[in-house]
Amino acid sequence: MDSLSTANVEFCLDMFKELNNNSVGNNIFFSPLSLLYALSMILLGARGNSAQQVEKVLHFNHIAESLKPEFKGSAKCSQTGRIHSEFGVLFSQLNQPDSNYTLSIANRLYGTKAMSFHQGKSVTVEMMYQTGTFKLASIQEPQMQVLELPYVHKKLSMIILLPADTAALEQVEKQLNVKTFHEWTSSSDMVEREVEVHLPRFKLEIKYELNSLLKSLGMTDVFNQVKANLTGISPDKGLHLSKVIHKSYVDVNEEGTEAAAATGDNLVVKRLPIRAKFMANRPFLFFIRHLDTNTILFCGKLASP
Incomplete structure (x- = not known):
């Protein structure tokens, strides 16, 4: 869980800095965990340079580096399997039966x-x-x-x-x-x-189209019809990521x-x-x-x- 937590924080701050640079003086709101999980699904089907770029942007290379030496040269599924296993553990902790995620501040405002x-x-x-x-x-x-x-x-x-x-x-x-x-x-x-x-x-409801932002972070090939390698999803040529849209809402x-x-x-x-x-x-x-x-x-x- 520590490696996923580290990736979550690093990816969150990368996203914040890019959004802040592109929207000076504006409100910002997003869910780094939601984005991290959604893009990790793309990683499952990505291969070659496309996969390496996604790993780096999501900071999942930490998880790859923490694999035992005997597994580093094995199939990609060892790495992605561990990532999604950690997501499974995380979501089970987030979705405890007694959880109350109305996001209500303690005591009373x-x-x-x-x-x-x-x-x-x-x-x-x-x-x-x-x-x-x-x-x-x-x-x-x-x-x-x-x-x-x-x-x-x-x-x-x-x-x-x-x-x-x-x-x-x-x-x-x-x-x-x-x-x-x-x-x-x-x-x-x-x-x-x-x-x-x-x-x-305050109430924030913000929608972002993140293609340019993710490209600026280094995730470029998956958006390119020629360079994208998503053969883990389909062997068809030309399969690529056309658009990443993220919408989040908070009411305080x-x-x-x-x-x-x-x-x-x-x-x-x-x-x-x-x-x-x-x-x-x-x-x-x-x-x-x-x-x-x-x-x-x-x-x-x-x-x-």
Whole structure:
């Protein structure tokens, strides 16, 4: 599972950077896990250079490299079989019978008031407010707050990276990679404390056509009618991937947000007595992840509610 989790995070951040470069100032929202799984189905039927490109873009080469030496020279099915076996284990953990994935933030977000979002822009939004005990980190370079909001049954959580200002946002986006993401969201740096949370209500429904993006990441042959090698799907010549479309939706509001509070039962939790303030009235990045497997289910940027 660790290799699939690593691939998931790396692919997620690659996608975010490409989308961010192509949509400056716009909202971003997508599901890296959904895309990773869908494109892994293409990998099952890809051969030769086409397969190598897909593997590299999805970061499945980590999984290939972790195979025992005696299997590295064997049939491709050893590698793809392991990938899909790990997906099977992951989905079985995500789809537990007691899971409640209404994505409801722990405790309850309640109360609203109009507030200017991102100073200097004439956008006024409804803000949700709650005071509760949450994990919070203050990062000095780049300057930002990192807040973790647990969801129902503590199966999922939303991580919010709230830069201090526009300059800090640009630095966060520039420095964001697997290493810094893990450092910024590390449990050892998150302090459980009382936090006054102000979070905007927002609803995002975004559709992307990802051909150009995936090509820029290096997955080119599968889109080319001449070069594509998908003989694992069909021996017919000319079979290629014509279009990759991804659509995702999220609605963050105070409806149905009751949940158990995060208690940190298995952790030695540090506490600070002074209430902190988390005022998300400017653009921020957010990630919804499955805690047990450390898998990012959704990734987004709220630039304008």
